[in-house]
Amino acid sequence: MRTSRDIRTANRYGVLRQIIASSPTSRQELAAATGLSLATVATLVGELLDLGMITEVGFEESAGGRPRDLVAVHASGGALVGVDIAETYVHVELFDLALNVLARAEEDVRPGENRPERLVGHVAAAVGSVVAQAGSGAARVLGVGVSMPGQVDRGTGVSEYAPNWDHWHDVPLRDLLAEHIAYPLHLDNPLRACAVAELWFGAARGRTDAVVVNLGTGVGAGLVLGGGVHRGVSNSAGEWGHTTLVLDGRPCHCGNHGCVETYVGAPGIMRHLRELSPGSALLHPDDQTATVNALARGVAAGDPVAVQVVRDTARYLAAGIADLVNLLNPEVVVLSSWVAATLGEPLLAGVREAVARHALRRPLTATEIVLSPIPTDPVCLGAATFALEGALGSAGQRTAAVRRPGAPARSRTAPPE
């Protein structure tokens, strides 16, 4: 069961999330939006003020009562860095506390370069670049969140397995990065990054149960259940890409057959295109991005092969999404990552139509299926959110230590729930 400390941390997340979403806002509005008592909200707001993450910004008249103090996120109260490590690039962004992007850096990773020392060098260079771009006037960096594909042990910071890199096992990535990066480091994987990004800033905000389907080279589903990210007992929940869609179907690199990923991941989509039309001009044999871009342009132009490939992909995807709808009964299924963003509305329309044929009526009625509304790289944003959650998670203990110079200690009006 959840301990008092888990609950306090979750409530701290909830209040800051709501402040970011609706700045400026009052304690009364926050209590109404979160379902927490006014006393609890007042305590949590006090902590966030002490941390310098939010500020008082005046007051509004309230009907018939005394004026209500307003608070807003303090954008320059700290900076967060998000790192998206992918098979072919390292993408890094620096954000303010309102999660605006202040600086970006990207490093290419060539196939021969994915050895731990080389990768760490790319990450360190890009993080150094965004901090330098932000300049000496920028706010203190509160932490660096790192999204690493595959299985990650959050506690130890070990990257246990990267599905598309051979000979990558049990790499102590956080320790290696810490030799170059002095800020607190928070390691997790892209499924969880996309899930927290949607939960804090996207289509899952305010939802209790949501599934963020991640469509790229690899495929997975970040799960938001009961208002928080579901990680499972060993932080590996969400491996929907490795659930069976076709028993004894296509072989998968995981050792199983017929996995969802072999049909709807970018390589699976390319395979389908190759089988349907071997000499198609849409096919760029060694370039997933170019092929998926060509398919998107082909659909827009009415190319029958492109239309067929996207329709069939939507149908595979829909069968797998119907499984998620029937099993988890979420409020929303969000299609995220670059394949979903590139194929866009035609893919979404095909998925919606086919899910309706596969899913049970009751959960289907309760579920929306949408494209991610996040305009930037959701993995970077989510990784930065890991750093924000990390800073908040230890805030209870750190409140005194990091109090803004001159800020008064706030009295605790109620014990946080």
Next chain:
Amino acid sequence: MRTSRDIRTANRYGVLRQIIASSPTSRQELAAATGLSLATVATLVGELLDLGMITEVGFEESAGGRPRDLVAVHASGGALVGVDIAETYVHVELFDLALNVLARAEEDVRPGENRPERLVGHVAAAVGSVVAQAGSGAARVLGVGVSMPGQVDRGTGVSEYAPNWDHWHDVPLRDLLAEHIAYPLHLDNPLRACAVAELWFGAARGRTDAVVVNLGTGVGAGLVLGGGVHRGVSNSAGEWGHTTLVLDGRPCHCGNHGCVETYVGAPGIMRHLRELSPGSALLHPDDQTATVNALARGVAAGDPVAVQVVRDTARYLAAGIADLVNLLNPEVVVLSSWVAATLGEPLLAGVREAVARHALRRPLTATEIVLSPIPTDPVCLGAATFALEGALGSAGQRTAAVRRPGAPARSRTAPPE
């Protein structure tokens, strides 16, 4: 996000669950076992004492400190009724607060009888029977939990859809039952009943994330996530029986094809037996129970057809369970309900072996697969637990009203978390 009230209710469940598991116990042990503060435990224990659900039973010496007061579940402090409605029977049990069975009743339901009025008559008769058996000296009945197959709206008490009964739609079952039964009624479905039974009294006790796979005529998975039952946004989570195992496979009554249920539900197992050995003496064409019993005896006797059917069933089941392991990363998968109980260890051994071939290494390592340890009908036990949870859920408001005669009001030493 979870409100203060949700959290208070979940904590009240957690403390009573722990007291039932380890009576007699002290507040200090309860705090250690639940992760709650001693002050919160003391408050919740006070509430449970006021409700008459637990009693003080002396004290134990503590090393170097003052003696610790002990509490235990007050078995005769109330009675709970669990109702298991199935396709062919209504099974009702009356429990004391330690969840010992005090009385049982069963009514057969013939195919023509599954009209709402007839079914309600059977339930009312069986509930009347167990209350009469328990006698006038028995404790007050705190509530009646009812498990109804299919989709149930817990809030309105409407049985929306029963998968194996034609013409059964949107039946206001709770209201119909309330015309005959004066106790508080709590309606939900067998997936949730088996999940709460395992969570309170079985293999999921003390676990944060567990999946209870229900193998009967219908198939589903009760989900325990984050320490509580995951219901989804419209209380229909867990429809794992209607996830795709074989795209375009066997037609399913849900309208989809290739659903898990069509391969591992009792009718699916019979179909496989018929295809493998059309004239088999193991096959009882119109009797699922007799056929599954014959298969179990056949495996024990080394009958090659029976061995093959159970092995193939285990393999289908394992592919579906590997999906749950990869997606949810649970600590334990519990095989429950009558098909699992009847096929027992040979099925379990086959499942364990085949899951290891289908699942990813990391979540697999973290997961145990076990048969349900609950010796009685888990659906009745779980339904009674709905009634217990219902009584506890409103206990905060009702504490004053139902205080035992003569019991002093307890001071609140801390607000409940």
